[in-house]
Amino acid sequence: MARLVMKFGGTSVADIERIRNVAQHVKREVDAGHQVAVVVSAMAGTTNQLVTWARETAPLHDAREYDTIVASGEQVTIALLSIELQRIGISARSWLGWQIPIRTDGAHGAARIQEIDGTELISRLEQGQVAVVAGFQGLGPDNRITTLGRGGSDTSAVAIAAAIGADLCDIYTDVDGVYTTDPRIVAKARKLDKISYEEMLEMASLGAKVLQTRSVELAMVHRVRLQVRSSFDAPDAPWGAYGAGANGPGTLVCDEDEIVEQQVVSGIAYSKDEAKVTLVKVEDKPGVAARVFGPLADNSINVDMIIQNVSDDGKSTDMTFTVPQAELHRAEDVIRKAQKEIGCKEVKTDTNVVKVSIIGIGMRSHAGVAKTMFQTLAEKGINIQAITTSEIKVSVLIGSEYTELAVRALHTAYGLDAE
Amino acid sequence: MARLVMKFGGTSVADIERIRNVAQHVKREVDAGHQVAVVVSAMAGTTNQLVTWARETAPLHDAREYDTIVASGEQVTIALLSIELQRIGISARSWLGWQIPIRTDGAHGAARIQEIDGTELISRLEQGQVAVVAGFQGLGPDNRITTLGRGGSDTSAVAIAAAIGADLCDIYTDVDGVYTTDPRIVAKARKLDKISYEEMLEMASLGAKVLQTRSVELAMVHRVRLQVRSSFDAPDAPWGAYGAGANGPGTLVCDEDEIVEQQVVSGIAYSKDEAKVTLVKVEDKPGVAARVFGPLADNSINVDMIIQNVSDDGKSTDMTFTVPQAELHRAEDVIRKAQKEIGCKEVKTDTNVVKVSIIGIGMRSHAGVAKTMFQTLAEKGINIQAITTSEIKVSVLIGSEYTELAVRALHTAYGLDAE
Incomplete structure (x- = not known):
């Protein structure tokens, strides 16, 4: 049994069919006996619509109101995913940033996570309930909704993983891992099995768009093991099926001590x-x-x-x-x-x-x-x-x-x- | 100086242009020196889209998750209206149900308001800040978002009016008041200047669709004076301009003692x-x-x-x-x-x-x-x-x-x- 965080971005939950696919990924891990917290973004496109409305209303707008608007996107996906999980027989409930709460500083639009009390989540996970957590959002010191800014959902996932002491934080994305270089340029680029936090940070900040720099920094500080993997292919094997120490389907971002060669x-x-x-x-x-x-x-x-x-x-x-x-x-x-x-x-x-x-x-x-x-x-x-x-x-x-x-x-x- | 609640339904905030129109209604009252709390619904159409997604995911779904989904609609409109009010120079902030909080029972999807602490709202109103409150939603005993069910936003408006001791609760709608009968049937139907709570209750429960029965009941219990008026015409005169005791532009629903003839x-x-x-x-x-x-x-x-x-x-x-x-x-x-x-x-x-x-x-x-x-x-x-x-x-x-x-x-x- 392991405790996992699974993070899915906006394209992975873009419509009901894709939400059902995400639920199947979750089911695979639950069926294998793992405790699962899922972190999701807003449906792709939704955030753009919300941002457009805010800008149309006033090009210069109160960041607190803007956060209230855009945070509604994740609110919809966490509840839809919870409904789908329940439909396929999995106990699940949605968690908004303010409900956990994910406490942040007051920098609306680019807030930094300060504290997450994982007690309640852990207790629910131990009872076998999947926690479906809204990414990208938190609760500011003013009791208002904050958002974490660009790439915020990756950061949410890592922070939740740290708060609940997860064994692994899987980042599901549109690529199946981190490559030695851009495969669009080099046909012979190889997927890396493992990469250290430090290397990933350099890769991220130098233009490899797989993970946001902030989330890797946070993972490094809290020693959260991250795996970058694809949400589009659905391997049947749950985590751990690859054997102790063996490689998973994606790329593991971890402490350099874990990287033997x-x-x-x-x-x-x-x-x-x-x-x-x-x-x-x-x-x-x-x-x-x-x-x-x-x-x-x-x-x-x-x-x-x-x-x-x-x-x-x-x-x-x-x-x-x-x-x-x-x-x-x-x-x-x-x-x-x-x-x-x-x-x-x-x-x-x-x-x-x-x-x-x-x-x-x-x-x-x-x-x-x-x-x-x-x-x-x-x-x-x-x-x-x-x-x-x-x-x-x-x-x-x-x-x-x-x-x-x-x-x-x-x-x-x-x-x-x-x- | 008076304290007013102004409630606008989904068609009144259906797009950015209409939200600007709502802001002008608010500005008129603020400019006249009144304290204003605005209660708004979701943009017309939004709720239907959200409901469709929930039903598509699973016809039978967890009412708590459903509430989380649909409550996101009002979350967007309160923040957009606050941005628009700020743009035209009016101090304003949005309030979600859980932020006030509007405490309800746990009947998700058809919750009843149990308690609203108006202290913080009153303090802000007295400082000249317009409160833009999400209608239709509250906070259940499980710390989750509840919705009040059909016509909930009228009920929210009346409950807020009671909590802050408002002099009047204006319900802006697509008709300009309560008529002696359906004007589509009787061309000679007359708009009523005043109608008692008891009469309005009978009218409402007998098929006159102007106000939801629950909101009239609540208004009667708390002696909240309600005015039904149109959001489409924009009379320049703020509340009170008609003179003490004179009739406003709509129909006043009030205690029968206020009705002389x-x-x-x-x-x-x-x-x-x-x-x-x-x-x-x-x-x-x-x-x-x-x-x-x-x-x-x-x-x-x-x-x-x-x-x-x-x-x-x-x-x-x-x-x-x-x-x-x-x-x-x-x-x-x-x-x-x-x-x-x-x-x-x-x-x-x-x-x-x-x-x-x-x-x-x-x-x-x-x-x-x-x-x-x-x-x-x-x-x-x-x-x-x-x-x-x-x-x-x-x-x-x-x-x-x-x-x-x-x-x-x-x-x-x-x-x-x-x-």
């Missing part, structure tokens, strides 16, 4: 959401970096890579940095306003860039990992425009036309290709 | 939702009535009129009664099962009947009111099949083909025609 490089990620800003002929004197990055930080613009060229004449230099594309316009504004103070000739921008990263916890104990990356790219004639590294990743900025070429070459170079 | 007959109601059951040749002996009506009562079938003919031979008699048409089928079943025990030859049914009623608190102090009714119908050659009376009404059962003729003749006979 650590790869040097586990995956290749890429992000096209990058923009490069170059300040031409910046005066090369102390304090110039502060004058550039101070105003950007003040405006909450997230600067990622930074390169300062060696000065040719000892008087001026070029300075390059990257920001998310969505923030480029604001970043340009900030820089142009400060241009005189910075003392640069010209500001150039380029969105025709991509960030490609190699990720792996094995890097910590292996030398020469970055060298292989640079050599591989050089062999393909790809110019590296910027580099950043962390303990478990190396990222390079290259021209976006080289995306596929670079990712495929690196995938092969690090021995990730499926046979 | 009491009409002998205030209105004519009719109900086509009647079915007649005749038991032919019932044994005429003690206890037969109990054998007929006992089983009907046991099955919660609502018997209205009863006539027992005088026995011809001292041995058998015909017995006739009426039930709502929706219950005829069940009533027939019950009677046929008990037919032997009752000892009747034959059971005949007839749905081709209508109940026409005259209603007026003035009847208490006037003799001969019924006589005028019988005479008027006799003059038109209309046969009366059954009669029931109460302190303030007389009802007759006639063939349904005489509906219009009877209602028009009575309307004229009691001097109700508009000039």
Whole structure:
């Protein structure tokens, strides 16, 4: 017997037929004797309709009222799923955020979970009742409904798993796991059986859209074992049927101690959401970096890579940095306003860039990992425009036309290709 | 300065444009210095969609889950209206049933309000904030959402009005008031300025669809002054602008003491939702009535009129009664099962009947009111099949083909025609 959290997103509960499919997944685990808490999102499309109404009423609206509106979406799906579970003979009840309660801070629209009292849920689970929990929502300190913001349902699932001490938190999604890289680019991409929290975090924040960064962070903090798996194929085997320690149908995101054979490089990620800003002929004197990055930080613009060229004449230099594309316009504004103070000739921008990263916890104990990356790219004639590294990743900025070429070459170079 | 409750139904909030119209009604009262609590229903159509989903999932479903689903409809409208009010510069916030809370019993789907603590609402109203309250819903003893059943939003409005000690509860609807009779039948029907609770109750339960019986009962118990008025025309004058004691734009439902000139007959109601059951040749002996009506009562079938003919031979008699048409089928079943025990030859049914009623608190102090009714119908050659009376009404059962003729003749006979 195990205690499981099963999370299903909006496309998995988009209509009654799909809700019945979700119920079958739940039934499989219940029939195997497991205790199950299900976390669901709103029916796909519903949230968009609700958001449209709110925006149509007033483009600028009270975040508390907005939360009240959008939280109604999950309210419908938890009750429909409970009805369907009961129909097929499974004891179940729905739980709204305020009923558990899932206590959050007061940041409406982007609230953070602060506390979940799992006592009542655990007691019901032990009585054999399935708990169907509304994702994405909680109760703020003002006794009003809060929502967790983008990807909130994954976060809800992980938080519930932590609160009830679940053995596993299954995230059902439209892919069957986490891959070594984007299978749309690399046909030989392999599904990973296991990946560490740290690696998954890098993958998530670098553009692999499988799991939201926040939910992985939370899972890491509370040591919640996450499994990414598909809601569309319905394997008959319940959890545990694969044998102790054996791999499940998806990808397990877990503590690195659970991963016996650590790869040097586990995956290749890429992000096209990058923009490069170059300040031409910046005066090369102390304090110039502060004058550039101070105003950007003040405006909450997230600067990622930074390169300062060696000065040719000892008087001026070029300075390059990257920001998310969505923030480029604001970043340009900030820089142009400060241009005189910075003392640069010209500001150039380029969105025709991509960030490609190699990720792996094995890097910590292996030398020469970055060298292989640079050599591989050089062999393909790809110019590296910027580099950043962390303990478990190396990222390079290259021209976006080289995306596929670079990712495929690196995938092969690090021995990730499926046979 | 007065404290007002304004209630708007589903058609009044069916889309964003109509929600803006509702906000203008509220603004008018706020601008005049009044304290306002608004009670709204779900957008027309929304509830039907939600009910359809629940039924599609399982025809027989957990009433608690059903309540969770349908209550989401009001959750959306209260927040949208609050956003619109804020947009036009009015301080407002939404209140869900569980937030106030509106405490109900545990009869999910048809819950009765037990207690509303108005303290917090009153404090907010006094600070100039409009309270936008979800109608139709409350919080059950199990800490789950309950709904009040059909017409619940009117009941919510009256209960809120009682809890906050409102001077008036305006029910905005698609008609501009309560008429002496159905204007679709009688062109000369007049809008009533005032009507007593007792009369309104008779009107409501006899088929005038303006207000739900439960809400009028509650208003009568708590002495909440109700006004029925139209949400489609938007008179500029706020409450009180008509002068003390003067009539508002709609019909005021109030204590009879407030009605200075009491009409002998205030209105004519009719109900086509009647079915007649005749038991032919019932044994005429003690206890037969109990054998007929006992089983009907046991099955919660609502018997209205009863006539027992005088026995011809001292041995058998015909017995006739009426039930709502929706219950005829069940009533027939019950009677046929008990037919032997009752000892009747034959059971005949007839749905081709209508109940026409005259209603007026003035009847208490006037003799001969019924006589005028019988005479008027006799003059038109209309046969009366059954009669029931109460302190303030007389009802007759006639063939349904005489509906219009009877209602028009009575309307004229009691001097109700508009000039």
